[in-house]
Amino acid sequence: MSKPASAIPxxxxxxxxxxxxxxxxxxxxxxxxxxxxxxxxxxxxxPRNLLWPILSALTGEPLAQLPYDERLPRLLAHGFGLWDVLGACEREGSLDSAIRQPAANDFARLRELCPLLETVGFNGQTSGKFAPQFDAAGYRTVVLPSTSPAHAAMTFEHKLTSWRRLLAG
Structure with a gap:
C-alpha cells in the first residue's frame, strides 16, 4: 500500500x-x-512581490521594469546585494511557515566576498531571526517588513518608509 501524498516527504x-x-x-x-x-x-x-519596486525607489533606477538580467548589475552598482538566510529546506508551496528541515547559508564567507558590507537588511520576520548572528559579527542590521504578497496588511508606502532605514547609517 502506498503512502498518502501528504505523508511523502x-x-x-x-x-x-x-x-x-x-x-x-x-x-x-x-x-x-x-x-x-x-x-x-x-x-x-x-509579480506581486514588492521587493523590486521598493529597490527601484531606493536606488532611483527603474529596476522593476527591467529584464531580470539587467536588474542585477544595476542593483550591484548601487552597492546592494541579495541572498537568503536559508540555502536549502523542504517546503510545500511558498509560505515561510511551511519550511521544514532548514539549512542556513554559509555566511562566514561574506567578509571575503563583500569586504565593504556594512548593513544587512532582513526581508521579513523569518529571515530577521538571523539578525543577532549578524549583529554579533559587527554588521548593522535592520529587520524590515516582508515584501511578500502574503504580507499585504501594510501598504507599499509604509513598507518603503521602513525600507529607507537601509540607507540611513
Missing part, C-alpha cells in the same frame, strides 16, 4: 546563489525563494 529544495560583489555595502536577506522564484531561478519573481 518533499525533496529538499536548493536556494539561489548570492548576488553580491566586492562593492556590496547593503545586503538584503530573504528567508528562502518562493515557488515562482525557484521556478524562474530569479530573486523575487512573484
Amino acid at each position: 518533499s525533496a529538499p529544495l536548493t536556494g539561489l546563489a548570492p548576488v553580491v560583489d566586492a562593492g556590496t555595502r547593503i545586503l538584503v536577506l530573504g528567508s528562502f525563494p518562493g515557488a515562482a522564484s525557484l521556478a524562474a531561478q530569479q530573486y523575487y519573481a512573484h
